[in-house]
Amino acid sequence: MTKFLLPLGIFILLAVVLAIGIHHSPDKGIIVSPLLGKAAPAFALPNLTDPAREVRSADLKGRWYLFNVWGTWCGGCREEHEALLQVRRAGVVPIIGLDWKDDDAQALSWLTQLGNPYEVVATDHSGRQAIEWGVYGAPETFLVNPQGIVVYKHVGALTPEVWTREILPRLSKVPAAAGSS
């Protein structure tokens, strides 16, 4: 009889080990963004307001910035616009806009009517740049540090809570680099 119980015993032992293994797995969270902790994509894109000057990632090296993906067709972007204006007024970190798959004329009238929270706005008509950033849907906001590393990503409309709870603490950890705008 015991001989027939042996397989079950071995299996139970194994199940315990597997249970401990799952418990010890390094990261229990869901994978937020493959870009987190990695270098932000390099880009050189048309400038919405000043066609003569390209928006280039190289020019942003050495400063903190928020990278905000938006479009006039996007409801969540309208929703977060007030929060973005507040961030601009706070003057702690500049916002770089990526106007995604949008019409330039409409985007310009949006900014004149609602106010412009961005230091500079790049346009991405083909949508290729947004894919580089792994964007699922607008709005999405990335926080990039002076070394060009993405340290935080927020999906959906930015709110004052997210700003105070998630973004500001990350900035204040490195006070010297923050006051750039």
Added chain:
Amino acid sequence: MLPELGHFALILALLLAGLQAFFGIAGPALGRDRWSGAVTSAVAGQAVMIATAVACLVGCFVSEDFSVAYVAENSNSALPLFYRVTALWGAHEGSLLLWILLLAAWTVAVAFGSGRLPPRFAARVLGVLGVVSFGFLLFTLATSNPFLRLDPPAPDGRDLNPILQDPGLAVHPPILYTGYVGFAVAFAFACAAMLEGRLDQNWARWTRPWTTTAWSFLTCGIALGSFWAYYELGWGGFWFWDPVENASFMPWLVGTALIHSLAVTDKRGLFKSWTLLLAILAFSLSLLGTFLVRSGVLVSVHSFAADPTRGIFILTFLIIMIGGALTLYAWRAPLLRSSAGFELGARESFLLFNNVLLVIAAATVFAGTLAPLISDSLKLGTLSVGPPYFNPTFMLSMLPLLALLSVGIHANWKRGRLGDSQRALLQTFVAALVLGCGFAFGLYSHGKVLTPIGATLAVWIILSSLVDPIDRWRRGLTLSRAVLGMTVAHIGLALAVFALTAVQSFTIERDVALAPGGTTKVGDYEFRFEGVKPVEGPNYEAVAGTLTVTRHGVPVAVMVPQKRNFWVQHQVISETAIRMHRGNNLLLALGEDLGAGRWSVRIQIRPLVALIWIAAFIMAMGGALAASDRRYRTARALVTSSEGATAGQPG
């Protein structure tokens, strides 16, 4: 609309799987034959629902519906149509759906092929399959729903993992999974027999073709995976002992043991509890293989979707399925006694050795695969186990297995004396020794200790396998497909051993830095580097290097290895150039740009490497041939006659 429809169909399938499990198990247990009769309808309904769900997800991929999260993560508008369809199983959720679809297909096949099974037994088999399907559907719906919507929808997808954008890998998972899932049928037959408390030779005869078919698919799947790793991963290995590979190899080893053990149960009514245990083990390892990769318990170079939150669910499911089956085994297996005996030199004892050695081999692979996990959970530090462990321990059980094979196929059932075959065995062994050593020392004039041993054993298996069929053919006797299949599979194994011996002994590998116009000589071949040029693909950019290959001044080929940069996922993949020439496999991979037009190039010359995969395919063909024997298809009287006399049947 399509995703919601698919989601709904999946929920209905879950309910029908529950009904199938309940009626299939409770019906026969309570003696309600009308309940048992309802099982087939549940099977059919469930299959239709699952097919609908899969069709819906394929529809989402084809119509580029990026509001579905799974589609947005695994497809892209630039992706060709073929890969948009195969992207279905590009990640965790879809792979599970594929698993469920294949299980439904096997279940339907069993339901239709069960006409000659006793109705109650058939109901039990389908009931157990219903339990498996229910577990998988619940897991999918609860933790891995492929139909979840994104709000707002993504304007474009993140693209399919570039590694999977290859025809070989696109068809690899369905074939491998067909094999994995096929062992569910053997498992269900085993559980049904235990529920019934009765296991006779008929049972083994019903189970054999299903098991052999599943094994053939698994063989093909593993070979395809290894082939893909060889020419896609780029640095020229065909087997890495990687956890994902091991996960498919362990069920294969145990499945091979099961096939042989079933032969004994079929022919002689022996090894009953052992066969049951192997059937449970083979499917358990398939389940473990499916899940180990996905759960985040083990991290491997292959794993592209690891999520530990699913781990708990998986473990619970494994405990219920495997723990339940093993409990059933502990309770029922003691009832299954067989009265027949056999002598030491009889075929039964050789098949017992075969079983024991294969299980030991599977256990060593298992230990090596799980060792890192075990040492980690016991806080012994991180441990990594690689080829230095696997190669020698695996050989330790494989060499005796190969050595015993030739003798085993000539042994008689029940009786220990070899009789007439003794002379044939001796003759073939001497011939094999001459040919094997000739190959090692004559043709290549160098090699390792194992070279003549491997070559001799391989040749011996081929020659001794052919003795019986040739003899029968000369005497004008017909060969059953079962015997033919066994012979073909054994020759396939021998060819694989021969090819592995040659590759391991005689491979030349060289890393060289080449400037445009530069040449290098490796083995008998000269390679001239012509420089690199950029190439643009549909969703990647690449540099292609051109090398002209000559042998003793005679042009052989122009080979163009590439290095591709997939722009969506920022992944650089080396596309190797491969060419067969006179049995040698030339493999070139482009390495690093060393500046000033100079590139590092890896050159490998492997003799007979293609034979490894051809041999695996021959083995699978042998399995298919044996499974199609009409012995398994014709209806049989309930009383089993002793068939011990028909020696030469498969083992």
